[in-house]
Amino acid sequence: MNSIQFIDLKAQAEKIGPDIKRAMDRVFAHGKFIMGPEVYLLEKQLAEFIGAAYAVSCSSGTDGLLLSLMALGIGRGDAVFTTPFTFAATAEAISITGAEPVFVDVQPDTFNMDPRKLEGTIGKIEKEGRLNPRAVIPVDIFGLPADYVSINAIAQKYHLPVIEDGAQSFGAKWNGKFACNLTRIGVTSFFPAKPLGCYGDGGAVFTSDEALRDRLISLRVHGQGEDKYENIRLGINGRLDTLQAAILLEKIKIFNWEMEQRRSLAGCYRKSLAERVVCQHIPDGYESAWAQFSFVSDRRDAIIEKLKGKSIPTAIYYPNPLHLQKAFSFLGYAKGAFPVSEALSRTILSVPFHPYLSLETAETISHIILSVL
Numbered sequence: 026m027n028s029i030q031f032i033d034l035k036a037q038a039e040k041i042g043p044d045i046k047r048a049m050d051r052v053f054a055h056g057k058f059i060m061g062p063e064v065y066l067l068e069k070q071l072a073e074f075i076g077a078a079y080a081v082s083c084s085s086g087t088d089g090l091l092l093s094l095m096a097l098g099i100g101r102g103d104a105v106f107t108t109p110f111t112f113a114a115t116a117e118a119i120s121i122t123g124a125e126p127v128f129v130d131v132q133p134d135t136f137n138m139d140p141r142k143l144e145g146t147i148g149k150i151e152k153e154g155r156l157n158p159r160a161v162i163p164v165d166i167f168g169l170p171a172d173y174v175s176i177n178a179i180a181q182k183y184h185l186p187v188i189e190d191g192a193q194s195f196g197a198k199w200n201g202k203f204a205c206n207l208t209r210i211g212v213t214s215f216f217p218a219k220p221l222g223c224y225g226d227g228g229a230v231f232t233s234d235e236a237l238r239d240r241l242i243s244l245r246v247h248g249q250g251e252d253k254y255e256n257i258r259l260g261i262n263g264r265l266d267t268l269q270a271a272i273l274l275e276k277i278k279i280f281n282w283e284m285e286q287r288r289s290l291a292g293c294y295r296k297s298l299a300e301r302v303v304c305q306h307i308p309d310g311y312e313s314a315w316a317q318f319s320f321v322s323d324r325r326d327a328i329i330e331k332l333k334g335k336s337i338p339t340a341i342y343y344p345n346p347l348h349l350q351k352a353f354s355f356l357g358y359a360k361g362a363f364p365v366s367e368a369l370s371r372t373i374l375s376v377p378f379h380p381y382l383s384l385e386t387a388e389t390i391s392h393i394i395l396s397v398l
C-alpha cells in the first residue's frame with residue numbers, strides 16, 4: 026500500500042497535470058498575469074455554478090471576508106457575530122477592520138453556529154450599548170452549511186447582513202441551493218486543501234447585490250474609481266492571479282466528479298464509524314461539501330496513537346477555540362465562556378480524506394479506529 030496522505034494533492038495533479046500545464050502555458054504566452062482573461066472567465070463560471078448573479082475573485086478566503094466587511098462599511102465600534110469554533114481567519118478579518126468579533130457558541134451536533142444563542146447574544150450587545158450590532162458571519166464548518174433559515178430570520182429581525190464563511194463549503198447544498206449563495210454575501214477559499222483548491226492562495230466573494238459587487242471590485246484594487254489612478258475609497262491589493270484562475274478553470278471541470286468521490290467516501294466512513302463515535306449531524310435537506318471528515322470521541326488520544334503506529338496521519342481542527350487564543354485575548358473572554366466549542370476542541374478528530382482515497386483504505390482506517398473503541 027502507498028503511504029496514506031491526509032490530503033493527496035499529488036494524485037489530483039497526476040490526473041489533470043498535463044491540462045493544467047497547458048493552461049499555464051497559455052498564460053505565459055499572453056503575459057497578462059494580473060487580471061488576465063482567465064480571471065473574468067473564471068468569475069463567470071463560478072457565478073453560474075453557484076447560481077449567484079456575481080462572483081468577484083480575490084486573493085484568498087481571508088481577503089474575501091475582509092473585502093465583504095469593508096464593502097458593508099463595517100469598522101470601529103461595530104460588533105460582528107461569529108463562532109469561536111473556526112479557523113482564525115474569520116475573527117481576524119473582523120478585527121482588522123477595527124470591528125469586534127462577538128462569539129456565539131456552536132451546536133453540539135452540527136458544530137455550526139447555534140441560532141438560539143445568536144439571538145440572545147445580539148440582545149445582550151444591544152443592551153450593553155458599547156458596540157453596534159452590524160453583521161453575522163456563520164461558518165460552514167467542515168463543509169456543512171449552517172442553519173441559514175433560522176440565522177437569516179434572526180439577522181433580518183435586527184437588520185443585520187449575513188456573510189456566509191463558505192471557505193470549506195464550496196459545492197455544498199441546502200435544499201438544492203449552493204452554499205456561498207445562502208445569504209447576501211458568501212465567501213469561499215481556493216487554498217489548496219479546500220474542496221476547490223488552486224496551487225497557491227485564492228478566493229471568491231458571491232453576491233446578487235449589484236451595488237455590493239461594484240464596491241467589492243473597487244476595494245480589491247485599492248479602492249479604484251473609473252480607472253486605476255482614481256482612488257475613491259481605501260481598499261487593498263486583493264486580486265486573484267491569472268495563473269491561479271487558469272488552474273481553477275481546469276480543476277472546476279473535474280469538481281463534480283471529485284465531489285461524488287467525497288460523498289461516497291464520507292458515506293463509507295459514516296457507515297463504519299457512526300455507532301461508536303459521534304459523526305457530524307447532517308440535517309435533512311443539507312449536503313456537505315466534505316472539506317474534512319471529522320468526528321467526536323473521548324478516546325481521541327488513543328485513536329491518534331493507534332493510527333500513528335500504522336503511519337496514518339490525523340489532524341485536529343481546531344485544538345483551541347478562538348476565544349482562548351492569545352491573538353484574541355484582548356476580547357476578554359474567559360475559559361468556560363463557550364462550553365460546546367471548548368468540548369469539541371478536546372474531542373474532535375479528522376482522518377485522511379480526499380477524492381483520491383479508496384473506499385478500501387477508508388475501511389481499513391475505520392477498522393483500526395474501531396479496534397481502539
Ligand SMILES: *Cc1c(COP(=O)(O)O)cnc(C)c1O
Nearest residue numbers: 085086087112114115192214216
Ligand atoms: C481556510 C479558511 C479561511 C481562510 O481562507 P484562506 O484562503 O486560507 O485565506 C477562512 N475561514 C475558514 C472557515 C477557513 O477554513
